[in-house]
Amino acid sequence: MLADVLPYLRCPVCGGDLAGGERVIRCTAGHSFDVxxxxxxxxxxxxxxxxxxxxxxxxxxxxxxxxxxxxxPLADLIAERAAAAAPAEGCVLDAGAGTGYHLGAVLDRLPGRYGVALDVSKHALRRAARAHPRAGALTWDVWRPLPVRTGSVGVLLDVFAPRNAGEFHRVLRPDGILLVATPAAHHLDELVGPLGLLTVDPRKAERVADTLGERFAPAGTWPLELPLRLTHGQVASLVAMGPSAWHTDPEALRGRITALAEPVRVTAAFEVRVFDSRDES
Ligand SMILES: C[S@@+](CC[C@H](N)C(=O)[O-])C[C@H]1O[C@@H](n2cnc3c(N)ncnc32)[C@H](O)[C@@H]1O
Ligand SMILES: [Zn+2]
Structure with missing residues (x-):
């Protein structure tokens, strides 16, 4: 665990300072956590x-x-927007970071800044821990109070992951930004019917704005469409990494994918939104 990120974190039990690094992390009151x-x-x-x-x-x-x-191109867009709006101080926190792919891209654009990847999946964190030399990774559930110091985050990334508006607001600096990426309503449209995928809620953007509304002010939306030409294997990976993986039988899916004409033409569609933190008054 990268010791440089510890000043941005707090003990999840008592809120105290954390120290340590290689094998174990301890707070001043003696709560300890394995690395x-x-x-x-x-x-x-x-x-x-x-x-x-x-x-x-x-x-x-x-x-x-x-x-x-x-x-x-999505990682590039996220990194570009983060670099354009990031305040001069604060870490980059990636909530539901997965493998840390987007965090790595953002840190590349923000030299000298540190990143924290947070996820509940150990499988993802094994990757995230190596995503960037300036990133540290930790297990956490975003629905719990975050083990992150109040006002310590300059850029908070939430890319296809759950959003805890209250905690996101608390950990962000007053001049910090929240950057949210979601699939657009027509994401992977061409595959939805043939493969029986879950559809994106057409009110997704509205729901995101509703949950963040009280604490965050919209500062811009950037849509992105990526026309892809994929092999059967790539389509299988794309489906297996997304929410439909929870709901589709792998065998049946394989059969349906094989029936598609190769290369498979599909449109990935996203929306990247930047929010400013509102004053608590
Ligand atoms: C669709 S993936 C996106 C991963 C990454 N942001 C990316 O774009 O590559 C969603 C991630 O959120 C994580 N996740 C789901 N529920 C979570 C929770 N309650 N707290 C923290 N992470 C969570 C999953 O383990 C997964 O890594
Ligand atoms: Zn403690």
Whole structure:
């Protein structure tokens, strides 16, 4: 675990300062947390487990697909918007960071800044811990009070992950930004029917704005469409890394994918939104 990120964190039990690094992290009151061999810190202790953690198979599919560079323009857009609006201070916190792919892209654009990847999936964190030399990774459930100091975050990333508006607001600096990426309503439209995928709620953008509304002010929306030409294997990875992985039978899916004409033409569609933190008054 990267010691440089500890000043941005707090003990999840008592809120105290954390110190340590290689093997274990301790707070001033003696609460201690193991650092896994793969480099992430296990701050979420006990039997608390979010059922929404990505599985090993989902993470493997995500690594495979993202390594192919198909979503690189999305990472570029996120990094560009983060760099354009980031305040001069504060860390970059990636909530539901997955493999840390987007956090890595943002840190590349913000030299000298540190990043914290937070996720409930250990499989994802094994990757996130190595995502960038200036990033540290830890197990956490975003629905719990975050083990992050109040006002310590300059850029908060939430890319296809759950959003805890109250906690996001608390940890952000007053001049910090929240950057949210969601799939657009027509994301992967061409695959929805043939493969029986879940559809994106057409009111998604509205719901995001509703949950953030009281504490965050919209500062811009950037839509992005990526026309992709994929092999059957790439389509399988794309489906296996997303929410439909929870609801589709892998065997049946394989059969349906094989029936598609190759290369498979599909449109990935996203919306990247930047929000400013509102005053608490
Ligand atoms: C669709 S993936 C996106 C990962 C990453 N942001 C990306 O774009 O590659 C959603 C991630 O959120 C994580 N997640 C789900 N529920 C969570 C929770 N309650 N707290 C923290 N992470 C969570 C999953 O384990 C998964 O890694
Ligand atoms: Zn403590």
């Amino acid at each position: 896994a061999r793969q480099g992430y810190a296990g701050l979420l202790t006990g039997d608390a487990r979010a059922g929404t953690a990505d599985t090993a198979a989902m993470v493997a599919a995500r690594v495979e697909f993202l390594d192919g560079g198909h979503f690189a």
